[in-house]
Amino acid sequence: MTVLYLPRFRTAALAVWRRNTLVWRKLAGPSIIINFGEPFLYLLGLGYGLGLFIGEMMNMPYLTFLASGILASSAMNTASFEAMFSVFTRMIPQKTYEAILTTPLEVQDILAGEMLWCATKCVVSGTAILIVGALLGAVHDWHALWVPLVLFLVGLCFSGMGLVITAFAPGYDFFNYYVTLVLTPMFILSGVFYPVTSLPTALQSLVQLLPLSHAVDLIRPLVAGLPLSNVVLHLLVLAGYGLAGYLTAVHLTRRRLLV
Amino acid sequence: MPAVVQITDLHKYYNGREVVRGIDLHVPAGRCFGLLGPNGAGKTTTLRLLLGQSPVSGGEISVFGLPIPAAGRAVRARTGVVPQTDNLDPDFTVAENLRVYGRYFGISVATLDTRIRDLLEFVGLTDRAEARIATLSGGMKRRLTIARALVNEPELVVLDEPTTGLDPQVRHMIWGRLRDLRQAGKTLLLTTHYMEEAERLCDELVIMDQGRILEQGTPAALIKKHVEPEVIEVRGEEHLARQALQSDGDGRFEAVGDTYYYYTRDARAVVKRLEDVPGLTFLHRPANLEDVFLKLTGRELRD
Numbered sequence: 001m002t003v004l005y006l007p008r009f010r011t012a013a014l015a016v017w018r019r020n021t022l023v024w025r026k027l028a029g030p031s032i033i034i035n036f037g038e039p040f041l042y043l044l045g046l047g048y049g050l051g052l053f054i055g056e057m058m059n060m061p062y063l064t065f066l067a068s069g070i071l072a073s074s075a076m077n078t079a080s081f082e083a084m085f086s087v088f089t090r091m092i093p094q095k096t097y098e099a100i101l102t103t104p105l106e107v108q109d110i111l112a113g114e115m116l117w118c119a120t121k122c123v124v125s126g127t128a129i130l131i132v133g134a135l136l137g138a139v140h141d142w143h144a145l146w147v148p149l150v151l152f153l154v155g156l157c158f159s160g161m162g163l164v165i166t167a168f169a170p171g172y173d174f175f176n177y178y179v180t181l182v183l184t185p186m187f188i189l190s191g192v193f194y195p196v197t198s199l200p201t202a203l204q205s206l207v208q209l210l211p212l213s214h215a216v217d218l219i220r221p222l223v224a225g226l227p228l229s230n231v232v233l234h235l236l237v238l239a240g241y242g243l244a245g246y247l248t249a250v251h252l253t254r255r256r257l258l259v
Numbered sequence: 260m261p262a263v264v265q266i267t268d269l270h271k272y273y274n275g276r277e278v279v280r281g282i283d284l285h286v287p288a289g290r291c292f293g294l295l296g297p298n299g300a301g302k303t304t305t306l307r308l309l310l311g312q313s314p315v316s317g318g319e320i321s322v323f324g325l326p327i328p329a330a331g332r333a334v335r336a337r338t339g340v341v342p343q344t345d346n347l348d349p350d351f352t353v354a355e356n357l358r359v360y361g362r363y364f365g366i367s368v369a370t371l372d373t374r375i376r377d378l379l380e381f382v383g384l385t386d387r388a389e390a391r392i393a394t395l396s397g398g399m400k401r402r403l404t405i406a407r408a409l410v411n412e413p414e415l416v417v418l419d420e421p422t423t424g425l426d427p428q429v430r431h432m433i434w435g436r437l438r439d440l441r442q443a444g445k446t447l448l449l450t451t452h453y454m455e456e457a458e459r460l461c462d463e464l465v466i467m468d469q470g471r472i473l474e475q476g477t478p479a480a481l482i483k484k485h486v487e488p489e490v491i492e493v494r495g496e497e498h499l500a501r502q503a504l505q506s507d508g509d510g511r512f513e514a515v516g517d518t519y520y521y522y523t524r525d526a527r528a529v530v531k532r533l534e535d536v537p538g539l540t541f542l543h544r545p546a547n548l549e550d551v552f553l554k555l556t557g558r559e560l561r562d
Contacts, residue, residue: 015362022359023350095346101312102340103363103411104332258313259273 007108007250015105016113017120024121035128042070043136058195060140060224067138068220069192071129071147075122075154076212080183082118083162084175091166097257107257108250111163115246118162119155126151133223141225150222154215157238160245161211167252186212191220211241263288263323263415263446264309270317271304271470278304280470281318291437291447293457293464295548297556300467302450303343303419310335310417322415336364339408343419345400347392353403354379354388357410364411371410378406382436398429405436416440418449422456434459454549468556478548485554486546487511487522491529494518495539503536504529515558522546 024031043063051062058065090096097110127148133139165178189199190212196204207213214234221228264286271279279301286292294302307313309320311331320327322334348356354375361371379385382402387395395403401421408416421437422430437460441447451457457464458478465475474481482488487510493500500519504512510523521529526543533541 012363012365015359015365018362019348019359022355026350094349095344096348098342099346099348099360100363102310102335102338102342103360104336104365105363106332 007106007112007247009112010109012105012109013112013116016100016110017116020114020117021120032128035125036132039067039070039074039129039132043067043132043138047136047138059226061138063133063136063138064140064224065220066193067129067133067136068223069216071126071133071151071223072154072212072215072219073187073190073192074129075126075151075215076158076183076186078122078125079118079155079158080162080178082121083114083159084166084169084178085172087114087163087166088169088172088175091253091257101257107254111246111250111253114163115156115159115242118159119152122151122155123148130223139223141222143222143225146222147219150215150218153235153238153242154211157211157215157242157245160242160249162245163249164245164252167249167256186210189213191216211238214238261288261324262286262321264292264448265321265324266305266309266318267320268318269305269308269315269320271301271308271313272316273304277316278470279308279316282467282470282472284465284472286446286448287463288446289441289444290462291441291449291460293461294448294450294467295452295454295457295464295552296450296467297452299469300556301470302467305467306417306419306448306450310338310340336411337414339411339413339416341404341408341416341418341421343423345404347400347403347407349392352389352391353384353395356392356403357407360407361410366411374410374412378409381409381439382406383432398425401425401429401433402436405433409440413445415446415448418447420450420452422451422453430456454547454552458548466552466555473555474551481551482546482548486550487524488546489523489526489543490546490550491521491523491526491533491541491543492518493521493533493539493541495536499536499539503532503539515553520550522550 043066047063047066051066054062056062100110101107130139130144130147134144165175169175189203189207190196190210191207196207196213199207214237218228218231218234220226262285264284266282266284269279269282270277282301282305284305294305296302304313308315309322309327311328311334315328323337325334327334348359351359357375357378358371361374366374379388382405384399384402384406387399392400405421418437422433425433434456437447447460449460461478463475463477464481466473466481474485476484491504493504494517497514497519501512504510504519504521509525510521510529513520513522523529530543533539
């Protein structure tokens with residue numbers, strides 16, 4: 001019987017975070033182009049194109065509505081994909097964790113470092129989207145400067161969840177289930193492209209249980225310059241998913257690696 | 260002598276199978292200690308257990324007097340590990356591998372820089388400092404892995420088959436480096452199935468098979484205890500070999516595949532006789548650890 005392990009944060013986790021930033025720095029050029037290029041395409045194509053027909057949505061220009069949704073959903077994707085594909089690569093084929101586990105670090109430090117790194121990546125790519133959005137006139141308020149901080153939390157939330165999937169993934173193909181069954185429905189339903197209120201009531205309550213809608217509800221008012229509501233609830237949901245994911249992932253990953 | 264590693268009645272079940280079946284081990288400080296055994300003997304599992312990388316099913320382990328797994332972090336901070344298969348970080352260069360790994364121990368950047376320079380020199384990789392891992396040969400990767408294991412200036416270095424799959428030049432170089440480390444007062448604990456390696460390096464060793472320790476001692480003592488001092492290996496027709504070898508009745512005859520072994524205290528008479536038998540080739544040599552190993556663990560194949 002394995003007792004549930006209650007990890008506490010140690011600065012050792014920062015060594016893992018640092019390792020990943022060093023790798024990222026080597027490939028920063030292409031990655032920054034993607035960070036700026038992709039939102040540019042989305043906002044220009046969808047925001048202006050669709051925006052022409054839609055005009056306003058929930059008392060804001062459609063471009064603003066969409067930009068805030070994309071900020072949240074792209075953080076979800078960035079964190080999830082890093083926590084699944086990249087972490088799996090380091091955990092299994094590349095044996096990076098095997099090497100790290102011969103140092104004082106333990107599984108909980110490695111995964112904490114990975115989550116911090118995923119969250120950092122979300123801040124970097126999110127800031128790029130924010131800049132593009134501002135250049136296109138989608139950002140209406142200086143409060144938008146809080147968005148990177150929110151994105152950091154969104155990154156912790158989705159990387160925690162992603163790490164759970166990685167902990168028992170037999171291979172890369174396995175991630176398709178999570179993408180198709182969890183991430184894509186969340187992307188479509190959580191108010192990125194249209195307000196959640198236009199969904200059937202039953203579906204609305206279901207969507208409220210998922211973290212992405214809470215990320216959208218925090219980011220959208222900050223970008224549009226509208227008053228925030230239920231801030232504590234949104235923060236708690238995001239933090240809760242992240243923490244539950246982390247604890248589960250530590251437990252499962254220990255069982256997988258420490259045999 | 261104080262024990263660096265002390266293991267008492269260690270057991271480990273893996274998927275319902277008992278892979279370590281009651282091991283006792285006492286590794287004294289400043290020695291090179293060997294775990295010898297065929298594949299599946301439980302050598303690697305024992306190393307994983309003593310590093311706190313695998314839950315113990317029964318028994319007790321202490322390293323530097325600290326309990327494992329409770330003090331795993333503290334023990335690993337003072338230990339260097341060379342794993343069986345290379346797990347260098349392919350995203351980094353040679354020097355970066357050492358630097359990144361050193362940070363996992365919390366070593367400061369300034370200290371690391373001098374240490375990396377010394378270590379690269381120690382393993383002869385100074386001119387490859389900026390090379391990517393993918394461009395290194397197997398022997399270079401192995402040497403880098405050894406350098407990496409030393410980045411925290413460990414008191415104990417654990418090596419899991421350090422020279423498997425390497426060419427003779429690299430093996431000799433690594434053996435030399437390991438002797439240097441022992442000279443510098445470090446405790447070495449290594450697994451191997453190369454008898455030559457064990458004989459050259461180990462002050463003391465245990466022979467393991469199927470999760471148990473069969474024998475323990477210095478290489479010379481084990482040879483003396485278990486096999487006759489002289490060995491003749493013969494190839495050719497079996498009945499000719501039997502005739503030439505067994506007529507003297509003093510030694511021990513064993514057939515393995517197409518080779519016949521004759522263990523004896525005095526081989527002079529037999530050698531003389533063999534010289535006169537056409538169709539037989541033979542080799543007369545002193546007994547070695549391999550003879551002990553094969554006698555204790557049997558000659559059937561292990562996979």
